[in-house]
Amino acid sequence: MIVLKNVEFSYNGIPTLKGINIEIEEGKVVAILGPNGAGKSTLLKCINGLLKPRGSIYISGLSLKELKPEEAAKLIAYVPQKSNPTFMSVFDYVLLGRKPHMGLNVGKKDMKIVENVLRMLGIERLALKKLKQLSGGELQKVVIARALAQEAKVLLLDEPTNNLDLKSQLEFMHLVKKLSLEKGITAVVVVHDVNIALRFADEFIFMKNGEIVAKGGHEIVTPELISKVYEIPVTIHKLSGVPVVIPV
Amino acid sequence: MIDAYRKHIKRKILFNFTLILSLLVSVIVALRFGSYDMSFLDVFRALSGGGGASGMVIWNMRLPRVLAALLVGGGLALAGAAMQTLLRNPLASPFTMGVSHGAMFGASLAIFILGSGGAESTGRILLNNPYSTALFAFLGSLLGVFVVLTLASLRGLSPEAMILAGVAMSAMFTAGTTLLQYFADEIQLASMVYWSFGDLGRASWREIGVIGITLGTALMYFILRSWDLNAIESGDDIASSLGVNVERVRIVGTLLASLITAVSVAFVGIIGFIGLICPHMVRLLIGSDHRFLLPSSVLLGALLLLVSDTFSRTILSPTILPVGIITSFMGAPLFVYLLVRMEVSR
Numbered sequence: 001m002i003v004l005k006n007v008e009f010s011y012n013g014i015p016t017l018k019g020i021n022i023e024i025e026e027g028k029v030v031a032i033l034g035p036n037g038a039g040k041s042t043l044l045k046c047i048n049g050l051l052k053p054r055g056s057i058y059i060s061g062l063s064l065k066e067l068k069p070e071e072a073a074k075l076i077a078y079v080p081q082k083s084n085p086t087f088m089s090v091f092d093y094v095l096l097g098r099k100p101h102m103g104l105n106v107g108k109k110d111m112k113i114v115e116n117v118l119r120m121l122g123i124e125r126l127a128l129k130k131l132k133q134l135s136g137g138e139l140q141k142v143v144i145a146r147a148l149a150q151e152a153k154v155l156l157l158d159e160p161t162n163n164l165d166l167k168s169q170l171e172f173m174h175l176v177k178k179l180s181l182e183k184g185i186t187a188v189v190v191v192h193d194v195n196i197a198l199r200f201a202d203e204f205i206f207m208k209n210g211e212i213v214a215k216g217g218h219e220i221v222t223p224e225l226i227s228k229v230y231e232i233p234v235t236i237h238k239l240s241g242v243p244v245v246i247p248v
Numbered sequence: 249m250i251d252a253y254r255k256h257i258k259r260k261i262l263f264n265f266t267l268i269l270s271l272l273v274s275v276i277v278a279l280r281f282g283s284y285d286m287s288f289l290d291v292f293r294a295l296s297g298g299g300g301a302s303g304m305v306i307w308n309m310r311l312p313r314v315l316a317a318l319l320v321g322g323g324l325a326l327a328g329a330a331m332q333t334l335l336r337n338p339l340a341s342p343f344t345m346g347v348s349h350g351a352m353f354g355a356s357l358a359i360f361i362l363g364s365g366g367a368e369s370t371g372r373i374l375l376n377n378p379y380s381t382a383l384f385a386f387l388g389s390l391l392g393v394f395v396v397l398t399l400a401s402l403r404g405l406s407p408e409a410m411i412l413a414g415v416a417m418s419a420m421f422t423a424g425t426t427l428l429q430y431f432a433d434e435i436q437l438a439s440m441v442y443w444s445f446g447d448l449g450r451a452s453w454r455e456i457g458v459i460g461i462t463l464g465t466a467l468m469y470f471i472l473r474s475w476d477l478n479a480i481e482s483g484d485d486i487a488s489s490l491g492v493n494v495e496r497v498r499i500v501g502t503l504l505a506s507l508i509t510a511v512s513v514a515f516v517g518i519i520g521f522i523g524l525i526c527p528h529m530v531r532l533l534i535g536s537d538h539r540f541l542l543p544s545s546v547l548l549g550a551l552l553l554l555v556s557d558t559f560s561r562t563i564l565s566p567t568i569l570p571v572g573i574i575t576s577f578m579g580a581p582l583f584v585y586l587l588v589r590m591e592v593s594r
Contacts, residue, residue, distance in 0.1 A: 050488050070491030078489035086481055087536045091253050096482065099475050099490045104539075111250045118249065127249050128256055130535070150490070 001026055002047065002154060002186065007055035009042055016042045017053060018210045024203070026153070027184040029177055031191045031201035035230055038207040040190045041081065044156050047188065048078045059154060073100035077147035081158045083139065085131040090142050093131055094118060097149030117148045121175070137168030144175070155179070157189045161196060169193075173200040194226065194245045218243070260540040263533065267547035271318070274551060278314050278558040279306055283566040309449075316451035316459070317557045317571075318550040320512040321522055323463040325549025327505035328523030329530070329541055330470055333477050334501045335407040342509035342523035345410075345502065346392030346417035351513040353421040354388020355381050356428045356440045363436075381443065382455075386514035392417035393506040401499050410502070445570035446519035448557050455515040462511045466504040467546060473497060474538035481536060521576045522549050525583050532586050552579060 002024040009017040016039045024030050032040045045051040049064050049072045057064040059075045067075070077097070086093075091114060098110040118124045121141050131139060140160060147155055157176070161169040177200050179185045191197045197204065204221060206213045206229050213229055214220050226234045226245055233248050279291045286294075286302040294306035327342035335344065343349075358381040396413045399405055405413065429437055451459070470477070476497050479487035487494050509523070526549040530541055556574040563569070 045485075048489055050485060068491070069488070069493065073489060073491035076489070078485065080483060080485040080489075082483070083486070084483055087531060088478065088481065089256070089535060089537070091249075091256075092478065092535075092537050093482065096475070096479055096486075096490065099479060099492070102475075104472060104475065111253065115249050124249055128252060146486075 001058075001060060002188070003056075003058040004047070005056045005058075007043075007046055007053045007057060009039075009046055009051060009053040011042075016210050017046065020055070020212060022205065022212070022215065024186060024188065026186055027180050028202045029180045029187045029189065029200055030203045030205060031189050031197035032205045032207060033191060033194060033197055033229070034207035034213075037209075039210040040207055041158050042210075043207070044078070044158050044188065044190055047154075048072075048076055048156050050078070070100045073150065073152070075152050076154045076156060077150040077152040078156045079143050079147050079158060079160055081162065083143045085134065085139055087130050087132055089128055089130055090118070090123070090134070090145075091127045093142060094145045094149050097146040097151075100150065113151070114145075114149055117145045120148075121145050136163050137165065137171070140164060140168065140172055141175075144172075148179070153185060155185050155187045157187060159190050159192060161191070161193065169196060176200065194221075198243050198245065221245075260534045260537070260544070264540070264544055264547060267544065267551060271547060271551050271554070274554050274558070275314055275318075278317075278554055279310050281558060281562050282310060283561075312452055312456055313448050313557070314554060315456050316448045316516060317554040319456060319459045319463055320448065320451075320516055320519065321526075321553025322546035322550040323459060323466070323508040323512050324519065324523035324553075325526035325545040326463070326467060326470065326542060327509045328525075328549075329527035329538075329545040330466075330477070330501050330505045331523075332527055333481050333536075333538065334498050334505070335411055336481075337407065337411055338528070339524070340411065342505060343418075343518075343520075345396050345414040345506050346421060347389040347506050347509045348513060348518045348520075349418040349421035349425070350392045351385040351389035351510065351518065352440075352444055353424045353428075354384035354386065354391075354514075355443045356425050356432075357388070358384035359436050359439045359443065360428045360432055382514040385443075386510050388421070389510035389513055390506065392421065393503065393510070397499055397503060400502075401495070404495070407498070444518055446517035446572045447568075448516050448553075448571055449568070450517070451515050459508075459511050459515060462508050463546075466508050467542070469504055470501065470538070470542050473501070474542060477501075477538040477542075478536075481538075519553070519572045519575065521572070521579050522553055525579055526552060529583060529586055 004020050004022040007017055007020040008015065020043065032043065034040055042051065046053040047057060064072060094114045094117060095106060095110065098113065102110050118127055123138065123141050126134065126138060126142065131142065134142060161172055164172060173196055176187050176189065180187050198221060203217055205215045206225060208229055214225055223234050223236050234245050235248055236243050236245050276291060280286060280288050284305045290302040291306065294303040324342050331340040331342060331344055332338055362380050395417060396410055399413060400410050429440060432440065476492045479490050479492050480494060480497065484494050527545045530544045530548055534540055534544060553575065556578055557571045560569040560571045560574045
């Protein structure tokens with residue numbers, strides 16, 4: 001479980017997060033939504049310990065402030081907005097996820113974990129390719145493979161479906177959903193596309209100007225809320241059982 | 249898959265063995281050739297303690313020079329590889345923090361105020377006070393590094409800002425050097441220019457010891473941190489989220505890389521190209537996993553500088569060409585060849 005109590009953060013004196021209180025249950029897919037500059041990415045970086053906010057954050061009952069970086073890395077895996085493809089091989093890159101667990105030497109167990117993760121994502125054929133040689137969809141899978149090799153129970157994803165085509169977007173979110181259902185992983189995902197969020201998330205956190213406007217399950221997603229958050233009039237229709245937000 | 253990965257790792261280890269083997273051969277060849285003629289047998293005899301005159305030549309002249317080439321070449325390549333990763337810039341080199349310009353300024357200052365340069369009656373330029381020149385060069389080279397790193401740690405400069413600050417420091421040192429040169433007499437001026445041509449013959453056993461200890465310390469640090477460097481190459485946020493203290497590794501790493509460079513430059517002058525290009529050659533050949541990139545860069549840098557130095561001593565013998573000329577003449581075409589071949593096969 002992730003608990004945030006009165007989390008506040010300022011960039012150069014400008015408050016970007018104000019009085020954030022959240023509780024996230026284990027094994028849920030949680031979408032963080034809101035317009036640009038709402039503080040979504042900042043919130044994610046605070047939960048990850050990349051930024052040091054005021055207030056307190058607990059991951060599985062442990063206070064984030066008191067955790068050493070490598071201990072925190074065993075609990076939380078993070079996928080930033082941009083991953084720069086290097087000449088590193090896919091296997092080596094995924095092996096990076098084992099960094100919090102291993103020393104200089106790579107153990108047999110670490111390699112086995114990498115192999116299993118690549119198998120699970122169906123990308124074992126990419127193992128010895130270089131990151132630069134991958135397509136956008138493949139790269140995103142490799143990036144999440146690295147996060148999975150970390151064996152953390154919490155996965156923080158910052159706009160993971162940006163730059164992906166429609167098929168890859170859906171595949172990727174299916175994967176996130178599957179991980180939460182089968183492995184009990186908690187996924188906190190910053191998403192721009194409300195409809196993608198509606199399809200895959202269990203819970204929603206709507207943010208604006210550094211504050212939480214609304215949080216809860218599907219029932220909170222109403223045309224009024226979306227209109228208020230994004231400042232555009234919308235309607236919500238159910239198409240084949242899936243709610244779809246349509247700007248009017 | 250694990251087997252395929254192991255094979256992939258073995259290839260990199262094999263590459264290192266090839267480099268070590270080539271190094272051994274090059275060392276023997278370098279010891280054998282020079283203006284004093286001797287046979288391979290003489291070389292072995294001298295190394296095992298005998299050999300009379302050839303023993304003197306080997307122990308007092310050629311061996312120190314060969315070791316200097318190995319340590320300086322390896323050190324510059326290591327510094328370059330580390331800087332390129334730490335500063336996330338393929339154009340970063342051992343000199344990015346202003347080390348070479350600072351050293352040039354320091355050496356020029358020593359020649360100007362301490363009169364540590366001079367000319368023989370034959371017109372040959374001498375550095376008649378090499379220790380003070382080396383000391384000033386060393387202090388000058390670290391001055392810029394300290395300014396940039398202090399700013400980086402106090403103000404949390406980004407790698408891009410660190411590089412730009414390094415460029416600014418270099419510009420200031422260049423201006424200082426030009427000012428000194430403007431007021432220098434012709435012998436001082438000639439000494440300054442002569443100093444700036446790297447010369448491996450300047451290092452004696454004591455200097456080799458200093459360079460060796462610095463290189464050993466830095467190499468150990470970087471090898472122990474090779475997974476951290478792999479993480480940093482993937483991005484600062486990813487590295488931090490994996491538990492790496494990015495800022496500390498960046499500052500300590502830059503300091504160590506600059507330190508190896510400063511020691512080398514102070515004792516043997518400025519040798520360009522190796523530090524910038526060797527790491528890229530290795531990346532093209534075996535990829536950028538730092539567990540192998542770093543040792544391979546050291547070996548390749550050592551090999552390249554030793555071969556260049558042997559050429560520079562022998563092609564116009566008894567005249568010894570500045571080794572920097574040869575490294576660039578030999579290295580640049582080799583690098584372009586690799587670049588084109590590897591980019592195409594990519």
